[in-house]
Amino acid sequence: MSARDAILNRLRHRRDGALTAPVSDFSVVTEKQWSDSEKLDLFQQKIESVHGEVHRVSKDNWLEKLKELLAEKQVKNLLTPLKAQVGVDTREALADGDVELLAYDQPIEGWKAELFSGVDAAITDVRSAIAETGTLVLWPDNDQPRLMTLVPPIHFAVVDASQLKNTFHEVIMSEDWVSVGMPTNALLISGPSKTADIEQTLAYGVHGPKELVVLVRQ
Amino acid sequence: MGHNASPQQNGVGEFHPRVHDAITNPQIRANFRKAMDGLMEKRQQAFPSDEELERTRELAAAIRLRALSKLPELLEKLEANLIAQGVKVHWAENGDEACKIILDICNGKNAKSVIKGKSMVSEEMELNHYLEEHGIEALESDLGEYIVQLAEETPSHIIMPAIHKNTEQISDLLHEKTGTQKSRDVEYLTAEARQQLRERFEKADVGVSGVNFAVAETGTLCLVENEGNGRLTTTVPPVHIAVTGIEKVVENLEDVAPLLSLLTRSATGQHITTYFNMISSPRKEGELDGPEEVHLVLVDGGRSNIYQDDELLDTLRCIRCGACMNHCPVYTRIGGHAYGYTYPGPIGKILMPHLAGLDDAKDLPSASSLCGACGEVCPVKIPIPKLLVRLREESVAGDHRHDNSVVKGRGAKRKGMEPLIWKGWAKMHKHGGLYRSGTGLATVLWGLLPDALLSKGMGAWMSCRTMPKLAKTTLHQQMKTRQQVQASDNNQRENAGDL
């Protein structure tokens, strides 16, 4: 008998007999609801509590704020999406500036070394965001691949306030992830990369970005 | 013969000497005390509402029990969904089989270097040693695991593997092994480790990770982490192998939301970790990164045996948060290594006897004062103290109701004088008359000190305490005297009334 069949066989013929599934009452999760302004405040507070930056901007001035932040952080080059509107707008706004615009337009194998050591920052949009935990929800794709939000030392994320959901549970249910079908990789990001493995002392950027900068467009 | 009083005298097992070494090491005592105090405080702050905590624990326990109640069906569903999405699924009866499966995958790809994300199951099966023996380099990438690997040690905590070391010790280690400068600047040490590991990520042929939750409904592997090494491990190398115990499956996607929230808050007091990484397939056509191949290795390793028993089943609810060890007064005193097994602390005491057998892990179930702190904080409400008592029973085969038990090594400690002493104790205490006649005195002491002859037991007690003083008259005697006096008073009153 294969290991698979042997294991399943033991599980099916349980000595103490079949088990009954208890009821799962999700109300403690679903009743967590806040107003729009509370959601935004909570989102900001939670991200800031884990060393992330939040800037409240408008749909009109966010690119100005981005330029300001890029200058302040001395970003020399920026990895941007080619198709997502956030990328298109950023490329247009920065076309004549000092910041070199990079694109993730080939498989990682072709430029691994460059991505790992030559990119200062990346900018992405998000699929949605979670107020309760200060979380960005991303489904990386061909235009905004997985390593874009992981390898460069700074990650700029652009969030619309209208994308804020109360909880992770609400995101899964209201966006109907099960029926839509899960992507290769779905991702929650809540702050910059961190570790406390050396004597419980927090240090940022251990493997991923050292800075997470969130622009919330209202 | 069970343990004698003094660890120096007994050659039984190696638990006591390890405990002795840990407890007499002031550095270990200080490192753990400081760390556990901090973790308890953080967890406390993460649960401002007792009511919310209690209801979420109820929900999480129900979710885990629901998953276990359908375990074979859910494993098949998980497998079918993963296969349909292009993930290869393997099954292993034990750690050795799982190691071999992983080696075969590596050899098939002509892989020379493996980079690892944190995985307790891979520790359980000693994967690193196995791969090294077969000429494949296996490098841990979680900072704590990296430190432990450099030190040629094992993790002392399931969430914080290097918690037994302080900054100075880590600085010295990194200096000696990797040539960094000695420094107490944690940022500097972390940045150095980042640089060292980044180079390895770029070159690794295979990434090996664990799994926190495997969702049957969607065929999704979920990983919880802060550092980003888990994402690198599962994204950069061309092959990703996830390895997990068969109990980690949950039924529905929505189930992971409350489990994740409880896991991170219970473990370190974080409202969420930096990354929650959900993987459902290898790189699809047109995608620019991610592994071309993803494998899942499902390991039994004794779990299906635990599964047979209604009471022991609760052990499998565990989501590996480590809160039980953070709150354990024994773990705080002796640290993780003294236990001598992959999983230390309360969860280790109820899990390792199954994975290693009670004949091997015989000292673990008794190494608890049954204070209940572990059960109180467990996010999935595992009745750990109850399971400790059950395993004590198993180790001495003390309840004939469990004679056909599934526990490996049942009765391993039933030897020497102890069973006779308890029989004597029961005989005396079954009869109020015998007890009162004074034999009760000695037997009560036996009750306290059953494990050795009286003098040796008393020696253990008196190593740090004075001898308790017996009262001159027992409560039984005092009450009897009182009743006699009252009766005679009543008689006198009645007689007086007659006059």
Place this chain on the structure above:
Amino acid sequence: MSSIKLYPPKPKKVYFFGTCLVDLFYPDAGMAGIQLLEREGIEVIFPQDQTCCGQPAYTSGYHDQAREVAAAQLALFPEDYLIVLPSGSCAGMMREHYPELFAGYPEEALAREISGRIYELTEFLLHVCHMQIEDKGEPVRVAMHTSCSARREMGLGDVGPSLLGKMAHVEVVEQERIKECCGFGGAFSVRHPEISEAMVTDKVAAIAATGADTLITSDCGCMMNITGAAEQMENQGQDSHFKGEHIASFLWRRCHGS
């Protein structure tokens, strides 16, 4: 995390189960408990055939022997009076573990019925008797250690401090890590003496640091452990001077003015 429990009105009669540690080492605490109940106008019945709840054998894994002894105790309470014990640990055994211990036995129903009548003494005084306390004692500073069984198994962590809080001349000071186990754990203290010693030594130091004159406990196992270690440390020249007193003796002495 005490669940909300509905307490019955104060009864006319109760059974008293003294426990073996009280019987042999601290009978005065048992007597004080009985007198406190009588002071509430309750007639106390002390079955002379009582011995031990069976816990030592139970926690050591010898459940067949624990059951034999426990079965003998089940026969002691024929009337439907409530049963009061001056120990959270023994009360926890009888309330929480008897039903499972007798599962599948003829005594199962009886064990369940009796477990529903079990009360720890301080719980009974506070929640059933609504005890009024007139403190006739001198001003004193005390620390309280609640046993883990009382705190976690029975959910009675607040009861002892509530009773002490009713006393006008008693200052209650809180030791560091008040909820941590003292390291007794019955046979644990002799099976794993080094761990137990490390725990009790820390506990003694924490209590000594409060400057309390007296340590109040409601469990004699903890008291024997903590005061035994304190005495030994004192003998070895460490400053760990405080005496131990069972909460029943303390309450009786101060209410009675003796």
